[in-house]
Amino acid sequence: MLSPSTRSATRELLTLAWPVVLARIGIMTMGLTDAIVVGNYASRELAFHSLAWAPHSIIVVTAVGLLFGVQVMTARMLGEGRRLEVGAVLRRGIVYALQLGIAACIALIFVGPWLLRQMHLDTGLAEGAGPALIVLALSMPAYLVSVGAQFFLEALGKPKPGMVAMWVANAVNLALNLLLVPDILGIGLHGATASCWATFAARAALAIFLVIYILRLPEARALGVFTRPRPNPEAAREQRKIGYGGGSSYFIEVAAFAAMTFIAGQIGANETAAWAVVLNISAVVFMVPMGLSSATAVLVGRAYGAGDSAAVLRAGLVGIGVVTGLTLIVALLVWPSAHLLVGAYNRDPALLAIAAPAVVLATLFFVADGIQVVAAQANRAAGDVWWPTIMHFTAYGGIMMPLGWFLAHRIGVDGLVWAVIIASLASSTLLTGRFVRIARRARHGG
Template identity: 65%
Template sequence: MADDLDFDGYPAVFSPAHKQTLKDLMVLAWPVVLARIGIMTMGLTDAIVVGHYSSEELAYHSLAWAPSSVVLTTAVGLMMGVQVMTARMRGEGRYDEVGAVLRRGMIYSLKIGVVAMILLALIGPLLLPRLGFQDGLGEGAALPLMVFALSMPAYLISVAAQFFLEGLGKPKPGMWAMWIANIVNIGLNLLLVPDILGLGVHGAAASAWATFGARTALAIFLVIYILRQPEARAWGLFRKPKRDRAIEQEQIKVGLGAGASNFIEVGAFAAMTIVAGTISAQATAGWAIVINTSAIVFMLPMGLSSATAVLVGKAYGAGDHEGVKRAGWIGMGVVAALATLVGIIIWPTAHLITGAYSSDAAVLAIAAPALALATFFFVADAIQVVAAHANRSAGDVAMPTVMHFISYGLVMIPLGWFLAQTMGVNGLVWSVVVASLVSGVLLGVRFHIISKRAALTSHQA
């Protein structure tokens, strides 16, 4: 091991261990990245089909998606414990207990999914018309929101299954399942949004029904795939596990930390959508295009963050503290390089990208310059999400949540509201730039402290 370290105790840049970790990251990351891109491609398909059908319906869709995305992303974070604990079990060599992790995850997903469905379906339509949106946007978004709510249980079941496979180092089935679900979503959108079948539902509500169908198909496919695996019995999927309260509590704790962070971050972005809704329907549609495109880009660091979390979690479970440090920093370095490349590509082509969403000149005049500006936060946003996942997988659950609250709750929301008063949608984008920089710096420094502390403990032992 000493040959792989420089004078500061950090891995030598081109050491064999470093190269192996990079290889492992990329092998695991590319299917996860494609799976995460598949998630957002559903939203992209919805936005494009609905946007070309009607800019007004696109605004409805965006406002319905805002509260839905807050609840959904929070719930997905709550399931993060499935991925982390499965990877740790692998690191500890306890393959016969990974089934217990999934069984707990499935129970959590059903409970959380039903609660999320009820909250969104009952409370959302009551609040939207009372938030002061312009042009009747709140009333128009109520029905799509109710339909989105119905798909929550099925989607969270699929998330638990996908996280389980990724934790096992088997990300490809989840990738293929996601893209099959996208094919289902595209077909249903093309049929339902213009109401070709004459069902009496069109636009944003019809697109929400397409999402329901795709999510249900995704859950069914993944559950059947896992149950049919030859290793299913060896994993302990078909037997009731013995109670292990320490593992159960750790799985819940990791999920609570990730869920709280997701709630803060996505809630802040939903607040920006609400601010846009107080400006005009065109501003809301323009912001929807910017945030949807940025969210698709964000799936690249989300995929790499999951791959990094699996490698860090596996090393943490094995007691390999040098591996923890190595996996975290390599993950952050790779994602910074890729996010920079994506920003360089999107910045000069922003007008072409926004044109794919809508043909409304007023909307495009807002969206195109705002999307070009949004490329400024890609790198910082990418680093912060990878760093947050690396910290949690290394046992640091609470601090990433605190840092997300500082960055997105205390900085982005008030700054976005203030800048939007004079700069419109561009002001919202600038608030994201500042918040992402704050978050990236805080979480990067935190991982430096956590990984160095772990390495020193390992060396002393």
């Protein structure tokens, strides 16, 4: 029987989490829409799209992690009762987002296509993916501003506007994909590159809406949104420090998965497309624990700011328990429908034969992957910045990448999936144990 405080924490988590989960699913639905439309246009264009997203995803996910301090610091200051200072957190976050976005754009344009050509990919794959990657690079500043704004709203306990905006952006993206990918308008764009232009427009619309929404909040002045903040180097350092930990972890994880895409590219175009389908379906599923991890971090951050160590432990364990149940349900739903899901991307028998069994196998890591991301965010919200990064490096850099290369060259795409399963089990075990230790130590004044 759950205690009243645990039931209350569960209700609060679920109330905050469901719009965040839907918003995160909306992020991946945009990529899913691109992949389905492009995949039905041509399977080779799907390979181009996947390879363009690989280096882009390394940068974008790392940058999202670097902005995680916006969410944690906003939640902490609310927990401490310092409402007037959260506007300064937002201002620092938006400026930081623009700086990161511009730097990422420049880096991807000048380094990304060159990097693709160094990967010894199957003939023509690097040349086809390069133009699409450049378009994705141009969308980075707007996308990161939208991430900072969403983190701020979620920490305020207002996740629904971000959810609605994300799904409106998805509608824009879908409409433009259907027009541009087959070049219905006759403007000379088609396939993967055209799809990336649709993503560019949707991201820009999302950023504009969220910034305007925050500026029009009735409590914006009371939160210090329009107040020029006094210099606070310590708070700025702490905000960036939290981001450094999150960004480092995300970089390690997404770079490892991007490396797996390059390994698939060494095997062949069908294997690359099949791995793209597996990764895309898994990424959509991952948005459920990703949303729960943000909600858990907000609750842990508030409790940490209020100095309530018992609530820190309770919020983290509730988040881990809820994500375990939800990802298990999702895995049981995906398992028998793998063939139908893969068929939505492309009905090529050769692709189906590789991708469908790999999707079935991938369901084995859904639960562990969900636990590890919730536990990592709970650790950071409780002030433990660098140990989650070290544990991610151990699991995904030290275990998954070399194991994936070894197994893929022997059993194909299934070998990549087995490497993810083993790494996710290691990561979830390490991070959960770390969170329990940190929370109990704080509780006992250690």
